[in-house]
Amino acid sequence: MLRMTGHVEAADGQADGGLLFVMFHGYGNDESEMVRILDAVVAVGDGCSADAAAVARPGWLSFRGTYDRPYMGGSYWYPDGCDVASRRRECSVVGDEVVSLLDASALRNRRRVLVGFSQGGYLSYRMVREHPGVFDAAILLSPSFKGEEDATPPDSRTRFFLAYGGEDRTIPVDDQLTARRVLDASGRLVFHEYPGMAHAICDAEIADIRGFLESL
Template identity: 65%
Template sequence: MQLRYISQINNNEITNNQVTSNAANTNANATADVLDDRLFIMFHGYGNDEHEMIRIIDAVYKAEQQVSCPVTSPLLAPQPSYLSFHGTYDRPYMGGAYWYPDGCTVEKRRRACEQVSNAVVSLLDSTMFTHRRKILVGFSQGGYLAYRMIVDHPTMFDAAILLSPSFKGENHTTSLTSPTRIFLAYGANDRTIPHDDQLTARRVLNAAGHLEYHEYRGMAHVICDQEINDIHDFLSR
């Protein structure tokens, strides 16, 4: 399959890329930042695009800058390394994209996620990324995709940040076996993700023993400032 994404590798230089699933290299500049070996692999929510996740990770790094170096020039501040992916299916007329059709069967949803997962893992099989800590980040549909990547590749990722993930159809899943540290967050007023699915996500992910869970009072199916701060704290540990 074909992957579409935006990449930034620690040097403020952004490159638009379009590659096939068997690609071993990208056009991103591989200049390393010895102070930050994290690589964020990011997936947006339904109807959005890859810029959604870039805004989120930039906000996390801004929070980090305010804590560690409040007087540092933005030009000298650490920059995140990331691959921010564009959904498999584009929405005609309305814009944005999605990873699997809304309302599709569990089997089709898992199959769609598996195809993306295998293509991304093939992309990551590069010397450029060998020594980097790999951290999944996903919102809504993208959060579910990130979860399925842990299921398919349980030892590959150091951490995962699952923001208001869909978890429809996983109610029969008993547990997750993976050492991946997981940050899971929902808004207390989220009506997009049914409460039962939220409970399923918490149960399944907690079974692995590496879950940090947050619920935000008054928040719907969005991201809030406190959530950004909590993500920063999670990544700092």
């Protein structure tokens, strides 16, 4: 069963209930990682109370990885080093459950934006591939892309934001190039690379995410 946190206001019967962020963290972290990123994008201040911060954010759901790391803490979506078939299978299980959840009446009329970092970025990409009519945009931050060398562009209307650090060696350069090639072929890709950044998030990236969302 998926573990998650979130905040979604009622849509009040509107045809478009606004943005809904559907978020997945990276290896060894938890759902709070993506909430921190969202707070930075929507500029929720440090002095803001928890209740006020929840109201200031758009609708959001942030999920915790299905596997927990013993002793070290944190969670992950698929075992490090597993083969391509196993990785895709794990992503399919999570994706099917999330998409079923999004069919709830309170969530149905939202414009859905996937946001994922590293493993969570790959999971978000796989969800677009397997559920092509569900998501309006996918923000893929330093995603793993191993095993997608022969992939065709996703057959969907989803718009993509893809970003890597220029010094990211956690994700091999060849996998980064694969991600850019596959998604660029969709004709709906915005790509950014950040010089000097490793496998992380930077202020310039937050600003670019904000600009991408404003264009939706």
